[in-house]
Amino acid sequence: MKKLINDPSNVIADALRGIAAAHPELRVDHENRIIVRGDAPVRGKVGLVSGGGSGHEPLHGGFVGPGMLDAACAGEVFTSPVPDQMVAATQAVDGGAGVLHIVKNYTGDVMNFELAAEMVAADSGTEVVAVVVDDDVAVQDSLYTAGRRGVGATVLLEKIAGAAAEEGRPLGEVAEVARKVNAYSRSMGLALTSCTVPAAGKPTFDLPDDQMEVGIGIHGEPGRRRVPVAPAGEIAEMLVSPILSDLDYTGGDGVIAFVNGMGATPLIELYVMFNEVSQLLAKAGVPIARSLVGPYITSLDMAGCSVTLLKADDEILRLWDAPVNTPALRRGV
Amino acid sequence: MKKLINDPSNVIADALRGIAAAHPELRVDHENRIIVRGDAPVRGKVGLVSGGGSGHEPLHGGFVGPGMLDAACAGEVFTSPVPDQMVAATQAVDGGAGVLHIVKNYTGDVMNFELAAEMVAADSGTEVVAVVVDDDVAVQDSLYTAGRRGVGATVLLEKIAGAAAEEGRPLGEVAEVARKVNAYSRSMGLALTSCTVPAAGKPTFDLPDDQMEVGIGIHGEPGRRRVPVAPAGEIAEMLVSPILSDLDYTGGDGVIAFVNGMGATPLIELYVMFNEVSQLLAKAGVPIARSLVGPYITSLDMAGCSVTLLKADDEILRLWDAPVNTPALRRGV
Numbered sequence: 001m002k003k004l005i006n007d008p009s010n011v012i013a014d015a016l017r018g019i020a021a022a023h024p025e026l027r028v029d030h031e032n033r034i035i036v037r038g039d040a041p042v043r044g045k046v047g048l049v050s051g052g053g054s055g056h057e058p059l060h061g062g063f064v065g066p067g068m069l070d071a072a073c074a075g076e077v078f079t080s081p082v083p084d085q086m087v088a089a090t091q092a093v094d095g096g097a098g099v100l101h102i103v104k105n106y107t108g109d110v111m112n113f114e115l116a117a118e119m120v121a122a123d124s125g126t127e128v129v130a131v132v133v134d135d136d137v138a139v140q141d142s143l144y145t146a147g148r149r150g151v152g153a154t155v156l157l158e159k160i161a162g163a164a165a166e167e168g169r170p171l172g173e174v175a176e177v178a179r180k181v182n183a184y185s186r187s188m189g190l191a192l193t194s195c196t197v198p199a200a201g202k203p204t205f206d207l208p209d210d211q212m213e214v215g216i217g218i219h220g221e222p223g224r225r226r227v228p229v230a231p232a233g234e235i236a237e238m239l240v241s242p243i244l245s246d247l248d249y250t251g252g253d254g255v256i257a258f259v260n261g262m263g264a265t266p267l268i269e270l271y272v273m274f275n276e277v278s279q280l281l282a283k284a285g286v287p288i289a290r291s292l293v294g295p296y297i298t299s300l301d302m303a304g305c306s307v308t309l310l311k312a313d314d315e316i317l318r319l320w321d322a323p324v325n326t327p328a329l330r331r332g333v
Numbered sequence: 334m335k336k337l338i339n340d341p342s343n344v345i346a347d348a349l350r351g352i353a354a355a356h357p358e359l360r361v362d363h364e365n366r367i368i369v370r371g372d373a374p375v376r377g378k379v380g381l382v383s384g385g386g387s388g389h390e391p392l393h394g395g396f397v398g399p400g401m402l403d404a405a406c407a408g409e410v411f412t413s414p415v416p417d418q419m420v421a422a423t424q425a426v427d428g429g430a431g432v433l434h435i436v437k438n439y440t441g442d443v444m445n446f447e448l449a450a451e452m453v454a455a456d457s458g459t460e461v462v463a464v465v466v467d468d469d470v471a472v473q474d475s476l477y478t479a480g481r482r483g484v485g486a487t488v489l490l491e492k493i494a495g496a497a498a499e500e501g502r503p504l505g506e507v508a509e510v511a512r513k514v515n516a517y518s519r520s521m522g523l524a525l526t527s528c529t530v531p532a533a534g535k536p537t538f539d540l541p542d543d544q545m546e547v548g549i550g551i552h553g554e555p556g557r558r559r560v561p562v563a564p565a566g567e568i569a570e571m572l573v574s575p576i577l578s579d580l581d582y583t584g585g586d587g588v589i590a591f592v593n594g595m596g597a598t599p600l601i602e603l604y605v606m607f608n609e610v611s612q613l614l615a616k617a618g619v620p621i622a623r624s625l626v627g628p629y630i631t632s633l634d635m636a637g638c639s640v641t642l643l644k645a646d647d648e649i650l651r652l653w654d655a656p657v658n659t660p661a662l663r664r665g666v
Binding site: 002004005007011014015016017018054057062193209212231232235257259263265266268269271272274275276278291293295298301303304305330 | 335336337338339340344347348349350351352354355356387388390391395525526542545562564565566568590592596597598599600601602603604605606607608609611621624626628631633634636637638660663664
């Protein structure tokens with residue numbers, strides 16, 4: 001295992017210290033392992049809290065800041081944060097207008113966020129609404145999930161719901177926007193290589209040199225099938241077709257097209273993929289309204305990519321274009 | 334070789350099509366393989382042109398836009414663009430105030446940019462000034478270089494000189510700012526793995542599982558020495574010490590600290606490194622004024638990182654903080 005780390009058991013703590021040193025505009029609570037917007041709680045604004053296992057950076061901590069998340073909880077690598085972290089995050093961002101929990105659909109995350117919401121309600125009476133993200137069309141149930149997994153749509157949802165909250169909209173409306181983004185999003189991913197969890201010290205799975213895994217999850221959990229390595233054009237087809245089969249993307253205002261890197265894939269390859277995706281969408285009569293290309297929800301050092309398509313409408317595009325100021329996504333501020 | 338590409342000979346063309354599809358605010362000239370700011374030429378503004386071999390994305394094409402580059406020329410992977418591309422780029426961005434060429438110090442790039450400047454002068458009389466970037470402290474001469482190589486400082490220089498040009502400052506002043514950034518910058522890199530050039534199909538060099546290469550260049554060219562794999566703290570020491578030995582960073586307004594990923598290194602590891610770098614700087618009495626963490630000047634699928642420190646002053650910090658709107662770096666717009 002070759003990694004830029006110290007002791008594998010300290011990776012999260014060390015990375016959080018790095019985030020604190022690099023981004024003084026954020027507050028890092030090292031004991032609770034939460035990253036909080038520096039000016040939280042913002043009076044009268046709905047607070048947005050997300051979190052999950054580490055190893056998906058910049059998700060979620062890189063998306064904390066004005067216009068996106070108010071706080072993120074960092075679990076161990078590929079392991080849900082515990083409810084106490086979520087409680088601390090929720091209380092830190094409670095500005096009196098309630099708090100939205102953005103939860104990727106993994107059994108541990110869903111359960112822990114539910115527990116945290118109950119604890120907060122019992123303790124301070126803060127109103128908490130949860131939105132569960134489940135956009136991955138690859139598999140119905142998985143190793144860690146009942147129902148579909150939450151993947152790339154999480155990034156888009158955190159941006160768009162964050163903009164709605166920043167506008168001062170009430171909790172019910174922010175949650176409604178978030179649910180719409182999830183309902184209008186579908187994703188599919190592919191791995192060329194496994195990732196290596198620091199504490200394990202060896203690849204999560206074996207993938208021969210001439211094979212790739214289609215429909216991979218963001219933790220190296222199995223996808224749909226293994227197939228021989230193929231050109232980018234065929235890979236794009238394998239990712240885009242199941243998405244377009246699952247939701248009608250025609251009509252409306254086109255899509256936000258998101259080609260995501262899994263952590264060890266160079267940007268030049270993601271642009272090669274974006275070209276192929278854009279051609280498939282043109283053939284399908286689906287215009288690209290906005291785009292996002294880069295490593296935003298990763299799987300440690302996995303090589304590969306995922307495609308997320310979000311069916312856009314006026315509201316989604318307006319909120320997507322709104323100012324945001326976070327370490328990993330910044331615009332208009 | 335596992336890559337998200339089609340034919341290895343079409344990688345650059347395909348990626349440029351992807352960039353055009355993802356960033357309609359830019360103009361891509363596919364014949365000349367140049368990426369141009371959509372509103373170029375900007376009347377009365379100094380034009381900034383850079384470029385180099387591909388495989389370092391987002392450098393340079395990802396830095397085209399208001400507040401940074403006016404155009405970037407994409408060569409083949411790890412190969413200088415040809416003078417004709419540079420001429421086309423220079424003419425496309427000539428707004429009547431002259432053009433600055435930002436050239437990383439590699440023999441081919443320096444020669445071709447010189448030729449292009451002569452061709453432009455002979456043809457249209459456009460005034461061109463070149464600034465050569467040579468910030469890498471690892472080696473004095475290298476496989477592709479007489480003198481030090483140009484690496485991470487290029488990113489900082491393109492941002493800062495871009496801001497100076499955006500302010501409407503004349504060519505001589507913009508070049509002076511650029512030279513100051515280069516003079517105040519030092520970098521050092523490290524590879525955990527080799528990269529694989531698509532056309533070659535196999536790793537550029539062999540690096541055993543328990544070894545890393547200290548002082549690596551951005552093309553996989555040899556560095557200072559091979560040493561056993563070490564913890565992040567020791568790696569940071571190997572990168573920061575030679576930088577601090579080469580330039581006095583004390584006094585003044587601290588540094589812009591840039592921890593760069595080489596292409597296949599996850600962000601969580603870069604933050605672990607940033608923590609170590611920040612501790613070393615604190616010990617050395619060098620405050621961090623600004624930071625940049627992420628893969629900005631890469632080497633295809635190489636795992637590893639580099640550290641760049643830029644000694645800051647008021648002018649540098651003001652220009653660093655100025656608005657910029659490019660695919661890979663965005664702030665204030």
